[in-house]
Amino acid sequence: MSAEQSRKLIVLVAIWSALLFAPYWMAPLGGYTALATRVLVLGLAAMSLNFLLGFTGVLSFGHAAWFGLGAYGAGLSLKYLALSTPLAVLCGILLGGLCGAILGLLIVRRRGVYFAMVTIAFGQVFYYIAFQWSSLTGGDDGLRGFARQPIDLGFFKLDILTNANVFYYFVLFCFALAIGAMGYILRSPFGRTMIAIRENERRARFLGIPIERHIWIAFSLSCFFMGFAGALYALVNNFADPRGLHYSQSGDFVMMAVMGGMRSFWGPLLGATVFVVLQDYLSSVTVNWMSFVGLLFVLVVLFFPRGLLGFFRRSKA
Amino acid sequence: MMTQLLLFNVTNGLIIGAFYVLMALGLSLILNLSNVINFAHGGFLVIGGYIAYALAPYVGFWGALLLAPPLTAIIGLAVERVLIRPLYGRDPLYSLLLTFGLAFMIEDGTRFIFGPQGKPFAIPPFLAQPLSNDLFFITGYRLFMVAVVVIAIALLFLLLRYTRLGIRIRAGTLDLETVAALGINVRMLRSLNFAVGIFLAGLSGVLAAGQLGLEPTMGTGLLMPSFIAIIVGGIGSLPGTLAGGLLIGVASGVTAVFFPAASEAVIYVLMAVILLARPRGLFGEEGMLT
Numbered sequence A: 001m002s003a004e005q006s007r008k009l010i011v012l013v014a015i016w017s018a019l020l021f022a023p024y025w026m027a028p029l030g031g032y033t034a035l036a037t038r039v040l041v042l043g044l045a046a047m048s049l050n051f052l053l054g055f056t057g058v059l060s061f062g063h064a065a066w067f068g069l070g071a072y073g074a075g076l077s078l079k080y081l082a083l084s085t086p087l088a089v090l091c092g093i094l095l096g097g098l099c100g101a102i103l104g105l106l107i108v109r110r111r112g113v114y115f116a117m118v119t120i121a122f123g124q125v126f127y128y129i130a131f132q133w134s135s136l137t138g139g140d141d142g143l144r145g146f147a148r149q150p151i152d153l154g155f156f157k158l159d160i161l162t163n164a165n166v167f168y169y170f171v172l173f174c175f176a177l178a179i180g181a182m183g184y185i186l187r188s189p190f191g192r193t194m195i196a197i198r199e200n201e202r203r204a205r206f207l208g209i210p211i212e213r214h215i216w217i218a219f220s221l222s223c224f225f226m227g228f229a230g231a232l233y234a235l236v237n238n239f240a241d242p243r244g245l246h247y248s249q250s251g252d253f254v255m256m257a258v259m260g261g262m263r264s265f266w267g268p269l270l271g272a273t274v275f276v277v278l279q280d281y282l283s284s285v286t287v288n289w290m291s292f293v294g295l296l297f298v299l300v301v302l303f304f305p306r307g308l309l310g311f312f313r314r315s316k317a
Numbered sequence B: 001m002m003t004q005l006l007l008f009n010v011t012n013g014l015i016i017g018a019f020y021v022l023m024a025l026g027l028s029l030i031l032n033l034s035n036v037i038n039f040a041h042g043g044f045l046v047i048g049g050y051i052a053y054a055l056a057p058y059v060g061f062w063g064a065l066l067l068a069p070p071l072t073a074i075i076g077l078a079v080e081r082v083l084i085r086p087l088y089g090r091d092p093l094y095s096l097l098l099t100f101g102l103a104f105m106i107e108d109g110t111r112f113i114f115g116p117q118g119k120p121f122a123i124p125p126f127l128a129q130p131l132s133n134d135l136f137f138i139t140g141y142r143l144f145m146v147a148v149v150v151i152a153i154a155l156l157f158l159l160l161r162y163t164r165l166g167i168r169i170r171a172g173t174l175d176l177e178t179v180a181a182l183g184i185n186v187r188m189l190r191s192l193n194f195a196v197g198i199f200l201a202g203l204s205g206v207l208a209a210g211q212l213g214l215e216p217t218m219g220t221g222l223l224m225p226s227f228i229a230i231i232v233g234g235i236g237s238l239p240g241t242l243a244g245g246l247l248i249g250v251a252s253g254v255t256a257v258f259f260p261a262a263s264e265a266v267i268y269v270l271m272a273v274i275l276l277a278r279p280r281g282l283f284g285e286e287g288m289l290t
Helices: A003-020 A022-029 A033-053 A064-081 A085-107 A112-132 A164-187 A189-199 A201-206 A211-237 A247-260 A267-285 A289-303 A307-316 B002-034 B041-087 B092-114 B140-162 B164-174 B176-181 B186-212 B220-233 B238-258 B265-277
Strands: none
Touching: A003 A022, A003 A164, A022 A033, A022 A164, A033 A164, A033 A211, A033 A247, A033 A267, A064 A085, A064 A112, A064 A211, A064 A247, A085 A112, A085 A211, A085 B265, A112 A247, A112 B092, A112 B220, A112 B265, A164 A189, A164 A211, A189 A201, A189 A211, A201 A211, A247 A267, A247 A289, A247 A307, A247 B092, A267 A289, A267 A307, A289 B041, A289 B092, B002 B041, B002 B140, B002 B164, B002 B186, B002 B220, B002 B238, B041 B092, B041 B186, B041 B220, B140 B164, B140 B186, B140 B238, B164 B176, B164 B186, B176 B186, B220 B238, B220 B265, B238 B265
16 A cells, blocks of 8 residues: 555545544534534535536536525425425435536536626526525525424434434435545546546547536536535524525535635535634624625635645645 | 506616616626626625715715715725736636625625615705606606716727727737737736726716615625626627616516516526527627637
8 A cells, every 4th residue: 555545544534533423522622513414514515516616627606506405305395295304305406406407508508707607697596486485485584394304214213303413423424425426426437537627628628528518417416416415404404594595605615615625525525614613603703704704705715725725735745 | 557557667677777787887897808707896886885975975965976986996996906916817716706705895894884774875856856747756866877877888888999998908808818918018907997897886886875775785686687687698798788787677677567576586587598599698709608
């Protein structure tokens, strides 16, 4: 085993053990399990966005739409369809993913800032639908009146509703599934092609790679993952909020990815951790937390454009 | 009665559309030349409005109208110099994130300084009168606003068409490298262009303040329709932006008559339809989108 491989293995073991024991080491540090669960879900969302942003090099600034649709899909399913958590998650994934895949067809021909603009504008469509269709979605107040349900495994019942730790491990399990799939895709020939498109689109096109189709598939996959994260978020809060679909939420996700390090697989999780903990702290100490979050955006862009992981790597090299 | 209602809403739509156009033209100028999506454009509108509010007790409405837009443009110049200039040539992602953060800071800063409640902004009494009883919705101020917007747009197009600066801006939009190779100071060009865009945002701020009063969040609501005006009209085309803004303004005004809940959603539907039928937008040129 080379030094590089063993270093990677150590990092992986460290990350997973930190995640596995989070409920135990967070409490002494002043955190709480629900905060860890939120970090995990938003981290998954940031990683899903980065799947597109960091690995295909396509700037989507409307990804909160698919996240929010996932949340509404899960909430509506629990409220109107059946009291089943797995079904709710499935509905969330499908709603977010399918809407993303369909609109993706309209979006993928654009590049750069124009891609960003069109994704923002289409993302806002769903925000307005959620906001205006009060009879179904609860409008401005958000969707209430549902709760995650215990999962019956036949021989054993997982009480994810009342036991925060059990719920954390349920979310961790979903997280592991999703990022396992993401890692698998990135290692596949398709994933390598995505990176080739990021590095040099024109050359990839000359090699005969159908660029638009690849970007569309990457965009759609990222929307499905985003829907997954959104569905979990609805379960975390037992609530779905129209502001979860708003472009400012998309901005937060992009920020998490950039702050952690767009070019690395785990970077967005780190970014989400810092962002969520900081926001949680700032909003408890000052009413002007918005200014500080804005300042954070400005400072990160000007001084840490490669993110925390990129910064550490460069200073080591 | 129906025609009057329709006329009322079409007029409303045109006036709102005029705001969209003013905002969108500024955004479009900056986007075309510098490849920066200025998320803080709504923030500069707020700055323009509040500067006018702060100045009005000393210089009156007319003074505020004259002074606030250039002052906003100067603030814009400073912001461009310090924060945005380092980002040219980097991935557009960064300028997007930066202006996004800036928009937060401006909104929150305004709330901190002037308080979260709305503020009234007094306009001269003779402008507040309706023109006639039948057309009660056409106040002098609304006509005045439209006139100012039309003059501003005409001046902008004259500037772009006939002055040296304008010709350079248009040339830079097409091929910045060649413009730089011809010995033109591209940094200066980008700064001035940014200032022109922010001037328009500041002007919309003052005009909007007179119509709707002031609020720290007044800019955010106008930002998204301006984006859509640009997309609908065709990215890269200023006449397209102009047409796009008026079109979505009137569309949402007319929809407000028949189906009020959808008056905001309709502009998004319009955008989707136009992008389906004509992916480059109404006036967009082939190749500008990719």
